[in-house]
Amino acid sequence: DSQYSPGYYWLGNNTLKVPLVLHKENRQRLVSQMLSKHKDQIKENSFILLEGGKSTMQYDTDHEPLFKQERYFFWTFGSDIPDCFGIVGLDEQATSILCIPKLPAEYATWMGEIRSKEYYKSIFLVDQVLYVDELLEYLKSKNASTIYTILGTNTDSGSTFVEPQYPGLRESFNVNNTLLFPEIAECRVIKSPKEVEVIRYCVDASVSAHKHVMRKIKVGMKEYQCESEFLHHVYNEWGCRNVGYTCICAANKNSAVLHYGHAGEPNSATVSENGFCLFDMGAEYHSYTADITCSFPSTGKFNPEQRVVYQAVLDASVAVMEAMRPGVSWVDMHKLAERCILVALTKAGILVGDIQDLIANKIGSVFFPHGLGHFLGLDTHDVGGYLGDCQPKVHSLRTTRTLKAGMVITSEPGCYFIKHLLTQALANPETAKFFNVAELEKYRNIGGVRIEDDILVTENGCENLSKNLPRTIDEIEAFMLK
């Protein structure tokens, strides 16, 4: 009754049984890409070395937050065990060695049965399991020439990956920390069919839970009660213990706060009669995650202003999905979405002027201040947004790449009435002239709309993995009819 059986991760009942050969395939993909692209540079007996996440305690206390594995390590080995290292040989077989911590006898009293090396070998389909303290010896016995480690900056966080901290490593071997990072990040960008199945499961769970919340919601409920319904649904019925990111359950004008829901704004407001809801929540399973936003009126019935704003965003969403296919630039998709929104706001009389002028004066980012989307996978903001053929970083965009089959990316156009951005735009005569202030006033307290879907780029176009959500105004009103 463990979550693991030889070659599988599974939480029983109707949850997804994940074949852990997924990670063996990842290792093979990585090694074959490294070998084919850097044949001349990589010497014989070279190895990739990854360090897994460490178990931690909060502040000076013994409170242990629920462990989340480091994602490069998880991608490569599929293992949730803290304090591991992993080795992958840069050879045809992509020889894999999982190094696990040697546990003290009292571990069995407090934490559970101490499993054997053979047990883990059978679970994770690696060639060998060692204890962490045998790592250096192993590499020496193999006459390791070069050890490849990750050093690189995550473009979403600006943080630099911490290289493996293994005592004696640098003294004993030639360590190369530049070659691996772009290759492993690029491998993570292109999802294998088995990875897509896990993401699809996360999306299915999240779609089901979003619909559950839309059925449950009532005026007078607290936002956090909606969060609680979502969390319970994905855990109880789908085995998803974690969400990929803190739930954003924004009702009323809170829906104009892009990352509402954190500890400082803890989904504590009451869902009001005219309150528009923007719920951005995604379930995690086997460390992969979904990232989905549903926007709808609390009553299930759109008022005229909500209708205008929602339709503007939906137009953008539909246009993007129709255009998405391999070879298309994500920057163009962002511009397309922005243009759709500007056109709709102009039609509604909130904005006045020529679309080109609106774009040239950056009016789009007053209403749509974030990027159209981001890669999705083990991280909510998955890696690789600025690799390969990307264009230079554009302020709000998390990627500027050209689409390829196998990418999974969110499409999340939004239109928000954000007080300080509007104040700023109206204070500047250059931008103020594009606004019809009287009309804008009607929308001031509406909050915002985001429609976020999880999209797989296919050979010929794309597949919206979250297509089972009610998305048009008619669909939402019909679905929420009590």
Added chain:
Amino acid sequence: DSQYSPGYYWLGNNTLKVPLVLHKENRQRLVSQMLSKHKDQIKENSFILLEGGKSTMQYDTDHEPLFKQERYFFWTFGSDIPDCFGIVGLDEQATSILCIPKLPAEYATWMGEIRSKEYYKSIFLVDQVLYVDELLEYLKSKNASTIYTILGTNTDSGSTFVEPQYPGLRESFNVNNTLLFPEIAECRVIKSPKEVEVIRYCVDASVSAHKHVMRKIKVGMKEYQCESEFLHHVYNEWGCRNVGYTCICAANKNSAVLHYGHAGEPNSATVSENGFCLFDMGAEYHSYTADITCSFPSTGKFNPEQRVVYQAVLDASVAVMEAMRPGVSWVDMHKLAERCILVALTKAGILVGDIQDLIANKIGSVFFPHGLGHFLGLDTHDVGGYLGDCQPKVHSLRTTRTLKAGMVITSEPGCYFIKHLLTQALANPETAKFFNVAELEKYRNIGGVRIEDDILVTENGCENLSKNLPRTIDEIEAFMLK
């Protein structure tokens, strides 16, 4: 609709409205204790300086785990804002200054409204609010003589508290890092009536949710579904977004794993027909937590062996609660619990021999390998277990102190059939002779029982805050009858 209003933290509906004067009282208690105990040493214009928790991102990604405030800071200021500092003057008024981070304008787009200093002053009932970068200037303007900071080891984790990292502090002032720690930790040990009310609320929420789970449980359910029911109940109905520690939902023989439920053993087993359940779960509210364990058969009907073990632990629990009062040593309480369990196991024929011999040969810790309990408050394993009049550290005990009114402490006797501990005891002739192996065999796969209550020490005895749980065998069987 914020969680804060002037002087209060409240999540609406039926949740507890916490008066934030609780923390003002904490500051006053701390200062008056410092001044009365160290009158001669503390110079005029001395200040306490605390650093709050920092907002963090996971690994190299931009994933932000839900912020949990550092507990000494929270105890003193009651504020959930990351990246703060706090100053308390060692003067009669316990002058308090909350230093908040100056936020960039785009904070309003992503995270929410940027509130004024005046706003926070009114919420947290401090004398002044400054920006963090005004801290040094403030202290200089007050001719600060000595700055008192925390340096000390947490006896549960073995970790040392990190002192405030404020640039220029040590260069500008005399810093004393020894005096404050024992005093603030001791203040946290004795709960004020207002603190007790918050803990009582956490306990009430947890009791209600444990009962909910006992009603919901069915053979065939997954352990994690029980966890999910608990989490949803405390969040949806009581506003408790967090639990104090990862839920331990151990069914069947997993109930012999003391800290089951972590990422490596993620409550993934199926509740079986003869499976005994040990569910250790506690809700958190306003950063205080409960810590409660219920043990019961999955069917609601005890079999003979379960009856024996449960009654052994209940005898210990009852004996301890009858004996608890100010002046009693916690070591004696632990010994009392251990003796009750040994007596019961001897009566049941699992153990043979004289009780004194069993104790002398440490047979108690084979079945009851952890301490009887720990202080409870902002931390699950709350601070101060080895301060003041404590006896030298005894291996498994988290405190060896003498009880005082105002302490809140868990009583959690347990009796487990832990494979490797039994094997060890039976392998040693010195200890093996006390076991009736044939009788023991019947219990081998039963798992374990823990009965954990949260107890307030009162002037004349104690109050079991979790007394509304069904605890006797009859009460449990009646409560779980479908």
